[in-house]
Amino acid sequence: EADIYQTPRYLVIGTGKKITLECSQTMGHDKMYWYQQDPGMELHLIHYSYGVNSTEKGDLSSESTVSRIRTEHFPLTLESARPSHTSQYLCASSESGLEQYFGPGTRLTVT
Amino acid sequence: GQNIDQPTEMTATEGAIVQINCTYQTSGFNGLFWYQQHAGEAPTFLSYNVLDGLEEKGRFSSFLSRSKGYSYLLLKELQMKDSASYLCAVRGLSGAGSYQLTFGKGTKLSVIP
Numbered sequence: 326e327a328d329i330y331q332t333p334r335y336l337v338i339g340t341g342k343k344i345t346l347e348c349s350q351t352m353g354h355d356k357m358y359w360y361q362q363d364p365g366m367e368l369h370l371i372h373y374s375y376g377v378n379s380t381e382k383g384d385l386s387s388e389s390t391v392s393r394i395r396t397e398h399f400p401l402t403l404e405s406a407r408p409s410h411t412s413q414y415l416c417a418s419s420e421s422g423l424e425q426y427f428g429p430g431t432r433l434t435v436t
Numbered sequence: 437g438q439n440i441d442q443p444t445e446m447t448a449t450e451g452a453i454v455q456i457n458c459t460y461q462t463s464g465f466n467g468l469f470w471y472q473q474h475a476g477e478a479p480t481f482l483s484y485n486v487l488d489g490l491e492e493k494g495r496f497s498s499f500l501s502r503s504k505g506y507s508y509l510l511l512k513e514l515q516m517k518d519s520a521s522y523l524c525a526v527r528g529l530s531g532a533g534s535y536q537l538t539f540g541k542g543t544k545l546s547v548i549p
Binding site: 384415423 | 469477478479480481484523535536537538539540541542544
């Protein structure tokens with residue numbers, strides 16, 4: 326059983342608000358990832374990190390930002406939420422390129 | 437870049453065998469993963485192939501042919517709980533891409549009685 330957590334699980338918020346989606350893992354994995362997934366669609370990588378103080382943008386352009394100050398923590402922030410940000414956000418971690426373990430996801434709705 | 441193709445939907449009968457195909461075109465290849473994702477839930481890891489051939493794990497098997505850019509996931513003795521989306525994902529080869537996965541759109545499998 327993978328130990329990777331995301332909060333909140335569901336979030337409904339108004340346009341223009343600043344939000345932070347939390348992701349934590351207790352496995353000591355150095356690599357962490359954020360994906361965005363719309364219903365019935367594929368996962369798109371939006372951010373990744375290969376260690377503390379290392380973050381990169383993924384294939385899908387995103388207005389969100391991430392930070393990696395501690396190994397176990399990889400939060401994602403939206404400075405000003407818009408309805409186009411409505412989606413499911415999945416966090417994952419892995420050890421040295423092996424399989425990725427996914428958190429339960431945050432389903433975000435921006436009204 | 438990566439391009440991954442899977443059938444969108446499949447239906448199979450409880451107790452039967454189903455094969456889900458995945459074809460890929462990549463600029464570099466360093467392994468292929470299969471994940472299962474139930475509706476509204478996170479993907480869970482099923483199998484990994486990096487060399488040609490068949491990997492078996494209980495009711496699930498996965499096959500890879502690197503020269504053909506082809507993989508399949510074989511599910512035996514289907515159960516109702518196997519109704520889910522099955523995601524094919526390819527890992528890149530060089531530099532930063534070697535730890536990233538590119539996912540296909542997934543195949544939604546419906547198991548009927």
